[in-house]
Amino acid sequence: xxxxxxxxxxxxxxxxxxxxxxxxxxxxxxxxxxxxxIAAGRYGYDNVNLAASEAVRAELGLDxxxxxxxxxxxxxxxxxxxxxxxxxxxxxAHEVSHLVLHTLQLAVAAFACAVLLALPVGLFAxxxxxxxxxxxxxxxxxxLRAQPVFVIGLALVLLFSLHLxxxxxxxxxxxxxxxxxxxxxxLVMAAVSSRVIRHSAVxxxxxxxxxxxxxxxxxxxxxxxxxxxxxxxxxxxxxLGIQFAGAIEGIVMIESLFSWPGVGHGLxxxxxxxDVPMIQAAAxxxxxxxVGLNLLVDIACYLIDPRERTEP
Amino acid sequence: xxxxxxxxxxxVSANDVTLxxxxxxxxxxxxxxxxxxxTGAGKSLLVQAIMGLLPSPLQARGRVLLDGQDIxxxxxxxxxxxxxxxxxxxxxxxxxxxxxxxxxxxxxxxxYRYVGGLSAPDALERSRQDLxxxxxxxxxxxxxxxxxxxxxxxxAFCAATAGGAPIVLADEPTKGLDASRRDQVAALLRRxxxxxxxxxxxxxxxxxxxxxxxxxxxxDGRLVEQGEAEELLARPKDGYTRALxxxxxxxxxxxxxxxxxxxxxxLTVRGLHKSRGGRLLFExxxxxxGRGEIxxxxxDSGCGxxxxxxxxxxxxxxxxxxxxxxxxxxxxxxxxxxxxPPAAFAPxxxxxxxxxxxxxxxxxxxxxxxxxxxxxxxxxxxxxxxxVAVSGGELQxxxxxxxxxxxxxxxxxxxxxxxLDPITAREVIALLVQSATEQDCAVLxxxxxxxxxxxxxxxxxxxxxxx
Numbered sequence: 001x002x003x004x005x006x007x008x009x010x011x012x013x014x015x016x017x018x019x020x021x022x023x024x025x026x027x028x029x030x031x032x033x034x035x036x037x038i039a040a041g042r043y044g045y046d047n048v049n050l051a052a053s054e055a056v057r058a059e060l061g062l063d064x065x066x067x068x069x070x071x072x073x074x075x076x077x078x079x080x081x082x083x084x085x086x087x088x089x090x091x092x093a094h095e096v097s098h099l100v101l102h103t104l105q106l107a108v109a110a111f112a113c114a115v116l117l118a119l120p121v122g123l124f125a126x127x128x129x130x131x132x133x134x135x136x137x138x139x140x141x142x143x144l145r146a147q148p149v150f151v152i153g154l155a156l157v158l159l160f161s162l163h164l165x166x167x168x169x170x171x172x173x174x175x176x177x178x179x180x181x182x183x184x185x186x187l188v189m190a191a192v193s194s195r196v197i198r199h200s201a202v203x204x205x206x207x208x209x210x211x212x213x214x215x216x217x218x219x220x221x222x223x224x225x226x227x228x229x230x231x232x233x234x235x236x237x238x239x240l241g242i243q244f245a246g247a248i249e250g251i252v253m254i255e256s257l258f259s260w261p262g263v264g265h266g267l268x269x270x271x272x273x274x275d276v277p278m279i280q281a282a283a284x285x286x287x288x289x290x291v292g293l294n295l296l297v298d299i300a301c302y303l304i305d306p307r308e309r310t311e312p
Numbered sequence: 313x314x315x316x317x318x319x320x321x322x323x324v325s326a327n328d329v330t331l332x333x334x335x336x337x338x339x340x341x342x343x344x345x346x347x348x349x350x351t352g353a354g355k356s357l358l359v360q361a362i363m364g365l366l367p368s369p370l371q372a373r374g375r376v377l378l379d380g381q382d383i384x385x386x387x388x389x390x391x392x393x394x395x396x397x398x399x400x401x402x403x404x405x406x407x408x409x410x411x412x413x414x415x416x417x418x419x420x421x422x423x424y425r426y427v428g429g430l431s432a433p434d435a436l437e438r439s440r441q442d443l444x445x446x447x448x449x450x451x452x453x454x455x456x457x458x459x460x461x462x463x464x465x466x467x468a469f470c471a472a473t474a475g476g477a478p479i480v481l482a483d484e485p486t487k488g489l490d491a492s493r494r495d496q497v498a499a500l501l502r503r504x505x506x507x508x509x510x511x512x513x514x515x516x517x518x519x520x521x522x523x524x525x526x527x528x529x530x531x532d533g534r535l536v537e538q539g540e541a542e543e544l545l546a547r548p549k550d551g552y553t554r555a556l557x558x559x560x561x562x563x564x565x566x567x568x569x570x571x572x573x574x575x576x577x578x579l580t581v582r583g584l585h586k587s588r589g590g591r592l593l594f595e596x597x598x599x600x601x602g603r604g605e606i607x608x609x610x611x612d613s614g615c616g617x618x619x620x621x622x623x624x625x626x627x628x629x630x631x632x633x634x635x636x637x638x639x640x641x642x643x644x645x646x647x648x649x650x651x652x653p654p655a656a657f658a659p660x661x662x663x664x665x666x667x668x669x670x671x672x673x674x675x676x677x678x679x680x681x682x683x684x685x686x687x688x689x690x691x692x693x694x695x696x697x698x699x700v701a702v703s704g705g706e707l708q709x710x711x712x713x714x715x716x717x718x719x720x721x722x723x724x725x726x727x728x729x730x731x732l733d734p735i736t737a738r739e740v741i742a743l744l745v746q747s748a749t750e751q752d753c754a755v756l757x758x759x760x761x762x763x764x765x766x767x768x769x770x771x772x773x774x775x776x777x778x779x
Contacts, residue, residue, distance in 0.1 A: 212409035212468070215363070217396020217427035217475040226422055227411045306413055306455060 001302060008295040015287045020077060020280045024070055027276050034274045035062050041273030073280075082284075083277035096263065096281040102172070103251060103262035104289070106185070109178055111244055113186030114193060121190070122197025129202045137194060144191035149250040153184040153257045170259040181258040185250055189243055196239045200232040207231070233304055241297030245290050315340050316479055316509050317362070322374035324357045324366065324533075332357045332533045334374060339479065339509045344501070344525030346541065347513045348556065350733030355513040355530055356404070359483045362511075363401055364391040378479075396427050396475025400504075402482035406468035410456035416467050417443060417452040423474035442470040446500065458591060460615065461760075462493030469500050478508025485512065486519050488730065490610065490760045498522040515734055517560040521545055529553045559734035561764035567742055568606065568768055569749040575602025577638070578721040578754050579624065579646075584633030586619060593619055594775055597633065601722060604752040606745055608765030611775035617758045620775065621648060621724040624756070638721060644674065647715045649725040649744075653707035657699035663710060664695035667717070676717060684713050687747050705736035712744050722754045730759070741768060 027034075035057035039048045042056070057063055061072075076083055082092040125134040144152065160180060161169045167180050204210055205228065213223040252264030259265065263282050270278035317339040324332035335358065339345055347355050361372040364383070376384045378398060383391055395401075403409035410419060417439045424435035443452050446466040456464055465485060473480060482501060486494040498519050501510050505525070512523055520527055520541060527544050529537040529552065537550040548554045557563060577600050585595035593616030601607055611617050622628035624635060625646050637646065650656040658666060671678055685692055688709045694702055702710070708728060715723055725744065729737035741757075745768050748755045759765050765772045 208403065208405060208408035209411045211365070212403050212471070213411070214392060215365075215395045215401045215403075216423045216471055217477075218422065219392075219426075222422075222426050227414065230413050231411065304413075306415075307457060 001299075004298050004302065005295065008291055008298065011294075012288060012291045015291055016077070016284050019283045019287045020073070021070075023279045023283050024073065024276060027271075027274060027279060028066060030274070034276075035060070037272075037274040041275065073277075082281045085275055085278050092277045092281040095278065096266070096285050099261065099263040099266040099282065100285045100289075102260065103255070103264065103285075106178065106181055106255070106260055106262055107244070107247065107251060107289075109182040110185035110189065110247065111240075113182055114189035115240075117186060118190040118194035118197055122194040123201055125194070125198040126201035126205065129198075129205075134198070137198070141191040141195050144187055147188075148253075149184060149188050150253045150257050152187055153181065153254055156180050156184055157257075170257070172259070172261050177258075177260075181254045181260055184257075185247055185254055188250060189247055193236070193240060193243055197232075197236050200235045201228065204228045204232040230304060234301060237300045237304065238297060241293055241300075244293050248286055248289060316378070317511070318375075318377040319358075319362065320375040320377065322358065322361055322372060322376060324361050324370055324372050326369045326371070330533065331370070332361070333535070335528075335530075335535055336374075337528065339511055341478075341509060342505060344505045344510045344512070344523045346520045346523050346525060346527045347511070347530055348515065348517070348520050348527055348553075349530035349536075350515055350556070350735065356483050357533075359401065359481045359511070359513055362481060363395070363399060364388065365401075396423060396472075396477055398477050398479065400472045400475060400477035400480045402465075402472050402480065402485045403468055404484045404487060406464035407456060407461065409468055410464060410471075412456055415453045415455060416448065416459065419456075419467065420470045420474050423471060427475040439470070439474070442474065443467070446470060446496075460493075462489050462496060465489065465493070465497055466500065469497070469504075473504060480504040480508065480510045482510065482512045482514075484514055486514065486516055488760055491518075491762055494519060495522065515556075517545065517557050518562070529556070555735050559738045561738075561761055561767055564738060564764070564767045566767050567745060568770060569604075569745065575605055577602050578641075579638070580634075580636040581624070582634040582636075584620075584623065584630050584635065586616065586623060586628075586631050588616065588619060597773075599773060601754045601756065603721070603754060604749055605754045606749070606769045607754070607756050608762075608769035608772035609756055609758045609775060610760065610762050610765055610772055615775050617775055618651075618726050621726050621756070621758065624722075625724060641721060644718055645720045646722045647718060647720040647724070649708075649711055649715055649723055649728050651727040652731055653704055653711055654699055656711050657707065659699055662696060662698055663702070667695060667714065670714060670717065674718060680717065681713075684716060684747075687750075688713050688743050703736075704732050705740055708732060708740050709743060712740075712747065716747060716751055716753065719751060720753050722756065723748060724756045724758070726758045727760070728757075 033053065036048065036053040038060070039053040039056045043052060061069065073083065082096070084090060085092050085095060088095070121137050125137045128134055157169055157180060160166045168177050171177055205224070209231075210223055210227055213227050214220065218226065248264075251262065252267065254260065255262045255264040256268055263285050267279065267282040267286070269275075270282060315338050319335065319337045321334040321336055322332070323330060323334040337345060347358065349355050357366070357370070360366045362376055364386075366372055372384060374384070375382050378394065383394060417436060420442055421432075421435040421439035424430045424438045425432055428435070428438075430438065440449070440452055443449060446469065448463060448466055448470075451459060451463055451467075456467070459467065480501065485501065486497050489497065494516065499522075501512060501523055504510050505523075510523065512519065514520060524541045527539060527541050528535055529544070529550065531552050537544065537548065537553050544553070545557060548557055579599075579601040581597060581599040584597040586593045597620075599607070609617055609620065619628060623630045625648055626635075626643070657663065667681060670676070671681070682692065690706065690709055690713065694706060694710065699707055728744065729740050732740060741764065745755065745757075757765060757769055762772070
């Protein structure tokens with residue numbers, strides 16, 4: 001168990017360094033003058049001139065050689081100082097932690113919706129494998145999965161905001177604003193995970209140990225509860241972890257679509273403004289969520305599967 | 313004696329193809345009935361039909377009477393109510409039938425709790441008593457993956473019978489078990505007989521003898537002969553029954569090739585050890601295999617026999633120890649013969665093409681193929697077919713031919729006949745040993761059947777032994 005956590009911590013450290021470095025290099029490779037872009041981000045494109053951009057360059061030390069700037073960033077990182085935003089001048093850690101909270105809020109809501117949707121659909125399809133419900137849910141899941149997440153988001157906006165006027169179009173002001181972005185993400189997640197749940201449950205129901213449990217005299221429900229759930233949960237948990245991580249890419253899009261003040265949204269803006277510390281911090285935050293999820297999945301599998309615990 | 317179970321003209325068919333000819337039998341209190349026959353003789357179907365567990369395209373006809381009631385007409389849900397309470401079934405593959413994530417004692421306790429209606433602590437107490445009664449007290453908290461094949465079967469027996477059903481149906485309950493563990497299972501079945509009645513399906517003559525009672529001999533879904541165990545086994549009337557009895561390794565003549573002079577070693581193993589899944593498979597293993605030597609490797613299923621083979625052939629790393637092969641010999645001359653012949657051939661491709669590819673790849677002499685096939689009593693016409701269109705015995709002999717074509721120095725034969733019926737198995741083993749000896753090829757013959765190894769090998773190495 002401890003080796004599991006230690007391994008993930010090491011992974012997190014490596015990930016922070018590599019993501020930071022990579023985003024730094026990538027930003028350097030982008031065309032356009034950085035100082036000019038940053039000045040534009042601060043004062044607006046209409047108010048920027050050569051003097052303003054030179055002032056920014058001098059202030060941020062952008063005229064130093066690239067490797068010096070990189071080493072300075074690395075030295076700050078070791079002291080857990082992520083630096084200040086080049087645009088707003090506020091500490092990046094503060095800004096990003098705000099964004100992360102919003103993103104997590106959205107992600108957890110979407111995840112919960114997805115599980116609430118996928119679990120009954122997947123299990124019902126499994127109990128009547130090959131029946132009409134199973135086949136319909138397959139078609140629906142293939143159709144949903146084939147759509148980019150923003151198309152689903154747009155469709156929901158058209159239907160529920162513009163037509164039915166049930167929910168706000170975009171923005172962030174109370175729980176009502178959470179519904180549409182969370183449901184858009186949840187639909188995409190549930191599309192695949194309901195099939196994984198269905199498949200896993202069918203595998204267990206058809207297994208020899210499930211048959212034997214019935215033959216011992218236990219009812220279907222007892223057998224499924226005692227033997228089905230745990231055995232079926234292993235692949236499902238592992239998959240949900242991967243899927244949740246995959247949903248992070250979807251979050252960037254959904255946040256932009258619904259103007260949700262999360263990491264993805266912040267990341268997109270930081271890229272436009274060449275706000276390197278913000279980009280690095282936002283990317284790291286996403287990466288850390290990724291590693292954290294993997295750790296949670298590992299721990300969940302460890303708790304579900306007693307076989308893991310007896311390994312040396 | 314009251315009749316517990318009466319089967320009248322029960323037949324099984326799939327899409328109008330009859331797999332089990334109409335069969336009638338009756339099972340009285342205190343009786344043991346054994347159905348003897350080779351694999352594929354429809355024996356398992358009979359048990360499944362009685363239970364109501366036939367997979368979907370299969371259909372049963374005829375009547376199954378339990379206490380005078382035709383249970384074949386019951387709705388599936390009502391029929392399932394009989395399971396564990398009236399009818400118990402012992403699984404064929406206990407490992408697969410046990411929940412891999414649940415400790416042994418729980419798998420028995422849940423039956424006492426949910427079928428017997430005991431409280432959780434009482435159910436656990438009864439479960440522990442049962443497990444202690446079959447010598448599993450020390451393994452009560454283990455997971456099935458950490459039990460040997462024999463232990464798993466004893467656990468499955470406790471779980472299957474905890475519901476208190478008077479009738480126990482056992483489908484090949486000793487498959488893959490060595491002699492001592494086979495006898496333990498037979499003893500359990502005799503015990504179940506005292507509490508009700510036992511119907512056992514097996515191809516093992518020794519199990520049939522130990523259970524006593526009545527025997528039905530079946531072949532190709534038909535009843536060949538029946539009688540009381542002692543009489544039938546001592547004086548079989550039908551030719552098929554005689555062949556079946558003769559195919560039991562204890563009736564084999566000793567076919568061990570004569571031991572030649574000092575042999576040069578093709579494989580030397582020193583202090584080999586290996587663990588898998590947190591379990592020590594073997595340690596301090598020493599072995600020298602000389603040219604053309606036939607060495608038996610015995611042990612329960614799951615004791616690491618297959619892992620040993622993979623290590624010796626360099627397919628799996630050992631945890632420690634030394635393996636030395638004869639110097640300057642190509643790797644493909646250390647070969648493996650697989651347990652399940654259909655899994656060892658690419659399906660859908662004519663066998664002849666598979667042989668051609670092999671001959672082309674290693675630039676072999678094509679003229680050697682014909683005599684080799686003849687030696688293994690194989691019709692060259694079989695090469696026109698694909699692997700699914702030949703029988704298991706023929707396919708395993710083709711696999712032997714394919715291996716011997718490469719002039720191997722060592723052949724690791726991993727339970728090569730365990731999937732074959734006993735009559736075919738005897739023939740295949742004899743041909744394997746003879747033709748390998750003629751080519752001066754050493755064979756490591758793996759089997760759970762110690763008797764078989766004693767009759768065929770120069771000497772036998774026992775693996776595991778930890779019950």
